[in-house]
Amino acid sequence: MINKRMPNAAEAVADIPDGASIMVGGFGEAGSPIELLHALIDQGAEDLTIISNNCGSGEVGLAALLKARRVTKVICSFPKTANSTVFPELYREGFTQLELVPQGTLAERIRAGGAGVKAFYTPTAVGTPLAEDKESRDFDGRTYLLEHGLTADFALIKGLHADEHGNVIYNKTARNFAPVMAMAAHTSIVQTAKVSAPGELDPEVVVTPGIFIDRVVEVPHPAHESELIAAGVSYP
Amino acid sequence: MINKRMPNAAEAVADIPDGASIMVGGFGEAGSPIELLHALIDQGAEDLTIISNNCGSGEVGLAALLKARRVTKVICSFPKTANSTVFPELYREGFTQLELVPQGTLAERIRAGGAGVKAFYTPTAVGTPLAEDKESRDFDGRTYLLEHGLTADFALIKGLHADEHGNVIYNKTARNFAPVMAMAAHTSIVQTAKVSAPGELDPEVVVTPGIFIDRVVEVPHPAHESELIAAGVSYP
Amino acid sequence: MSTSVPVQGWGREAMARRLAQDIPDGSYINLGIGIPELVARFVPDGRTFIYHTENGLLGMGPSPAEGQEDPELINAGKRHVTANPGAAYFHHADSFAMIRGGHLDLSILGAMQISQSGDLANWSTGQPGAIPAVGGAMDLVAGVKKVFVLTQHTTKTGEPKLVESCTYPLTGQGVVDRIYTDLAVIDITPAGFQAIEIAPDVPFEHVQAMTNAKLTPPSASLSE
């Protein structure tokens, strides 16, 4: 009997300890697992390392987690947002550290971590400040940087529809980092608008096979960052 | 106007020159692009390097291409088959060279080639004869081999359904190496049972986005190796 | 050189239109945020371009009608977009495989500085206290077959953006192929900046004056 369904977001994130590393899906608001992030705020874990493309916006979701002073490090490609001062203030204060990674290198490092590829050579960022302190090597007359696979203790991601085996499909550009983060985390937790019995998802269209998912939570009407911000929500 | 449709298999492979490197999809008979391979035999190119998981069976498809003495090197994980003597004879004779690569390393080298990853470190094959002459390096107390991305001049693959932009979906385990080969070849040629106008394939279920495909050929009723062999076919 | 007559080059839309003329039919293109997005409005008759957005969509279409926005269908600039017939969604590692693997034909980017050897700086002023953010720019310039820069010739305060060598932190070294500004179209060549076209009624001397490096005029040979 395999059933990865959890009763609610709170139980899905209950065991995340202080000091955990957590990959958080989403690019902008698309794919941001708001309800899992709010459950994590309620839960109280701190000193977290967050691996995510952005740092959230407004004072909801990922930005709210930062604002609650739970995040001491982010590994990120684009922490600035037009409508949030949360990360800039924590960064300038020195509370939250930043490891800045080019977006494609971030995606590839996460995929490598999930695929058992320890490190790889990429042409991205050669000759830039982000190449400082990195090993480089020439192949066929071109220079490449050595980048290391990235793994995490947990992944919090958002899908459209899952089954109890953990197979997941996504909605449009909300897919973004979720499939590779599901691969790279020790414990991968997905929230989806619908959770079905095995057999409802066509095996040809599954994007994330269940082997990469540990816990599934049904969140029938997930919030969007922009809607919460427009409504003036500041979580909690 | 983007329309990658070719009138037939012969025209799709017409410009493959002597000495070309060609990735050929398929695992066993599933996904083997028989009609493209037969068109390549008719076309006459020789001194080819074939990158494929197997070397075909019987005397049809890939095995027939080898038997016609067109292939001087194979990069392959499992060249033996129960019902073909073609490769063993050419190999023992010294006509066809073999670069033996573990199956997962082969898949990852092809994916790396397509993804612009020049080389990567993998734990596979450490301490085995296939690690000889390869660079190794320790990370966190474990040894890894340096493996290089693999690209090719052409890819010949088989899908189920494509559109004129080159988007492709596959059938069951016939998917296997095709998506990564489509990424890694300079010119990727797919045969599918159906070719549609853009818009018929759901963007959520496309497996190979059209950017990776250069030519599409409709082959409405593709042959299967096992059926041809059972019918006593020896191509040409 | 006369600077007493106000010089008016191409407007933003004319710059985008001029660039679009140089894109072959069937190209796969990534449009940077800002002026580059305008290029999609000026596709020459008879050509089809396919737009890639690095957050996982190939075949990006125009903005949706009001009320039709989907918060989960956005582009790299986080604006609402649509998907054209023939589109495909994919995850971020596949998206940057397209970029890094050389599958895209053209990246059109904005710039803070471009050097005469094609170095690009467009992500950071390097000021202390600035919040660093790089996004996908370094991946694009390292991987895409051709890199076109679409930018005003000078900054808002009149500082030249085309320079002998960049003072801002680099996005990539020797990566720019061609620059489209309000004043000129300029190739990066082994001999440095080579103007290939000057905006109507703009004296070449003015373009040279607004450029902090030697600029070869359109009529002169590349190989001089």
Place this chain on the structure above:
Amino acid sequence: MSTSVPVQGWGREAMARRLAQDIPDGSYINLGIGIPELVARFVPDGRTFIYHTENGLLGMGPSPAEGQEDPELINAGKRHVTANPGAAYFHHADSFAMIRGGHLDLSILGAMQISQSGDLANWSTGQPGAIPAVGGAMDLVAGVKKVFVLTQHTTKTGEPKLVESCTYPLTGQGVVDRIYTDLAVIDITPAGFQAIEIAPDVPFEHVQAMTNAKLTPPSASLSE
């Protein structure tokens, strides 16, 4: 030790059944070609195993009914299979990401030789003139969390397969966790081969005699 009485251990099906008892509910498993495939017939009551086949299917089901075979739905041994509810198809790089990335719980493989330090040889005799073929074996032993070997204790000609060190070319070094043979269940420990169970009516001395290295009997401590 008496070899005058013919010794009969477990049959192939009993070996597979014995191994299946040790697999936890919910495990993700890759079954090698041959005897390992038998394990799927002996899933203990109340447990669900999910089978991975490296050619791109998770949730592999049993053989299809006659006439229902699909030449494009096969397993790594190129046999016709089916897909269970909850299955997923994927490409080869994703399939080996599951293997290499440590996502599979168990790999069950055949063997030509296993050394007392857990080295496995199962792909080549190293004979001149043999056609080398490795498939996915090296990836499986390097990546899967646990590796169980399911094999006859000796070759058809009576040569021990459990040895001090392998003479055949290796598939992996120090990769085997446990061995299930017709005669015994044997763990690889820092002290070498540790029998944890002997087949009924088989004298320990016989198992030791058929093993080309020191074998610790089930009652003895692992730490001796």
